[in-house]
Amino acid sequence: MNTDKNKILDGSVQYIKSVGPKRADSFNEIGIKTIYDLLFYFPSRHLDRTTTLNTIKAYNYLLNGFDGEVTIMATVWDKEKHNYGKKEILKVQFKDSTGFFECVWFRGIKYFYSLFNIGDIFAISGKPVLSKLNNIQFTHPDFDKITEDESQSLLNTGKIIPFYRIPKELKSKNIGDLSLRKIIHNAVENYADYLDESLPEEIISQYKLPQISDAVKNFHFPESKEKLNASIKRFKFEEIFYLEILVALKKYNYKTKLEGASMKIRTNLISDFLKILPFELTSAQLRVLHEIKLDMQSNTPMNRLLQGDVGCGKTIVVLIAMLIAVDNGFQAVMMAPTEILA
Structure with a gap:
């Protein structure tokens, strides 16, 4: 990471041609404080x-x-x-x-x-x-x-001509479609090449994505419809890519750093309950209950989604899992959003 380039991109937006201190205040009000911020203020649509x-x-x-x-x-x-x-x-x-x-x-x-x-x-x-x-x-x-x-x-x-959302804070300083395009064009022309790549090179190569500087340039001022689409694809991919990484890290930390309570079947509570049911559990219900029982016996907190069609018997499976918790001296609560389901 080039610290000199970062310092430049972290500079105030007021140093962009046609901005200045007064207009910079309006940009600041909508969250655009630096040159970097302005580079990522993408068009809401394009005209071609x-x-x-x-x-x-x-x-x-x-x-x-x-x-x-x-x-x-x-x-x-x-x-x-x-x-x-x-x-x-x-x-x-x-x-x-x-x-x-x-x-x-x-x-x-x-x-x-x-x-x-x-x-x-x-x-x-x-x-x-x-x-x-x-x-x-x-x-x-x-x-x-x-x-x-x-x-x-x-x-x-x-x-292809870009069009940007123009909030009232910019309109108050007489920044309209034309002037905003000129301001952003100055920023892109002079500073887009200072951006550090934010995706691993092997990912860029594997999925044939444009480099970040080219993607920013062609999102704002596309050389062609194909390059515009490639730039949009790159930023959509990047957003999902890092979201998936965060989810994976959260799941890893959940499994490795949090310690749950190990629950075993200690009494005849579950078997007695099963005896009074007026029906037999299906093989699918028994299989899922076995998996849930193994999860609850582990010290790792359970994070499970039980999915099935309406009327397939999910509620009874949940109730039996709750009885396992009760059998170990814990409390359990079932929340049923009946209004939503109705």
Whole structure:
């Protein structure tokens, strides 16, 4: 582990270009205090060319009965407020190279009116319908602002654009989609290579996973859809990998460092109980009881799950195990979540 690199990554996020002390305070409020923290503030979703339509394609989809969600990239062409009695609505006209469509808002009119400026480019996502005038219309869609360069890169080179969750703490310092992408891009470009690998090399090789620096880069700003998927897979694998290790360590410590009470069948309590049962235990019940008895005779605490279909006889097995505890001078409690089962 390179301590010099760690010191750099542990440095304040304020030293990232376009952040500074005031914006750093907002990042701190959402738990991003260091450069390392920012590198692992991953996008909530990505936009790529394969998931976008132009206006005419979306229109044809609707004519053919399409009832799903689409994403269209377009430029703000016009916006206007309309009053219907006491209600006010906002209509924003968008234009791409193939035609026009409109978005409608019934709430937050003042906010949305100031947000959509003529000439700005947005990726509009939602479930469109055909209006009474036979135009494409979105109502309160999701949207993401993108730059002209990003728009051209997306259409001409297949570039994939990341979108991040932007909490109110960042919005209060005028950090929106574009500025956050620039800030994170600066961090990734300058510091991702400082990351120490967190998985064993043999694991990376065996499962064909990308190195951590490449995974971070391609999670934020993917070179391709394949590399994005590989990066997501790597971090999912890593999360499960270390979770399994923690579970295994906990199980090992449970078995080797904790000492339980050894319980033996000391009286005729169990045999007398079995005699009064109006039925014979099945072979499966007897087998499980034998395993449980061996567990309870051991000094190692028992950690067992008894699984079976409804009505197969689990409760009577549990009751007999409780009687073994009672036979050794202990108390036992059965908790039955009847409301959940019902």
